[in-house]
Amino acid sequence: xxxxxxxxxxxxxxxxxxxxxxxxxxxxxxxxxxxxxxxxxxxxxxxxxxxxxxxxxxxxxxxxxxxxxxxxxxxxxxxxxxxxxxxxxxxxxxxxxxxxxxxxxxxxxxxxxxxxxxxxxxxxxxxxxxxxxxxxxxxxxxxxxxxxxxxxxxxxxxxxxxxxxxxxxxxxxxxxxxxxxxxxxxxxxxxxxxxxxxxxxxxxxxxxx
Numbered sequence: 372x373x374x375x376x377x378x379x380x381x382x383x384x385x386x387x388x389x390x391x392x393x394x395x396x397x398x399x400x401x402x403x404x405x406x407x408x409x410x411x412x413x414x415x416x417x418x419x420x421x422x423x424x425x426x427x428x429x430x431x432x433x434x435x436x437x438x439x440x441x442x443x444x445x446x447x448x449x450x451x452x453x454x455x456x457x458x459x460x461x462x463x464x465x466x467x468x469x470x471x472x473x474x475x476x477x478x479x480x481x482x483x484x485x486x487x488x489x490x491x492x493x494x495x496x497x498x499x500x501x502x503x504x505x506x507x508x509x510x511x512x513x514x515x516x517x518x519x520x521x522x523x524x525x526x527x528x529x530x531x532x533x534x535x536x537x538x539x540x541x542x543x544x545x546x547x548x549x550x551x552x553x554x555x556x557x558x559x560x561x562x563x564x565x566x567x568x569x570x571x572x573x574x575x576x577x578x579x580x
Contacts, residue, residue, distance in 0.1 A: 375400060375401045380404055382404055390560040395574070397567060417449075419453045424468050448550055464479050476532060476547065483539055492518050498535055504576060516566070517545075518558065
């Protein structure tokens with residue numbers, strides 16, 4: 372692999388593509404954009420960013436032939452980072468709009484219970500539940516930037532995937548991962564130096580994969 376791994380960012384119509392492209396480029400990746408399944412060929416890693424609802428995102432992935440290749444990529448345990456909606460799509464379905472999602476992680480996306488305000492917008496602490504190289508060099512309970520009203524809730528059989536939680540009137544899962552398959556509910560591309568460090572750590576994981 373080259374020293375600048377090729378990371379393909381999936382365009383499902385609701386991602387902050389410019390910001391994530393710039394951030395990944397800054398931390399050492401060669402970034403390409405995928406609007407169809409063919410565009411995933413040659414990638415070293417996939418990033419699925421996004422805001423918005425699951426049903427329109429899944430409809431776009433289906434329409435552009437991306438759903439199957441992304442599922443295969445995940446089943447093969449190749450490097451992957453889901454951001455915000457990109458994390459939620461890893462679960463089996465979403466209570467927001469009833470969408471059936473990728474089904475890689477047992478559980479569903481649910482509305483934040485007991486939240487004092489919705490959507491949950493702004494900086495909040497991400498508290499680690501176990502160590503993972505994604506957070507190397509980042510203090511526990513560091514602040515990251517969130518914009519969401521729903522979060523993934525792993526089934527009991529998938530609780531071992533949880534890397535971090537955050538509190539907003541109640542605790543919700545803010546990061547999951549196993550090996551190089553990772554997801555974060557916050558937006559690292561909007562989270563200052565710690566966000567860039569997290570993306571740099573992901574790029575290092577891709578190099579090592």
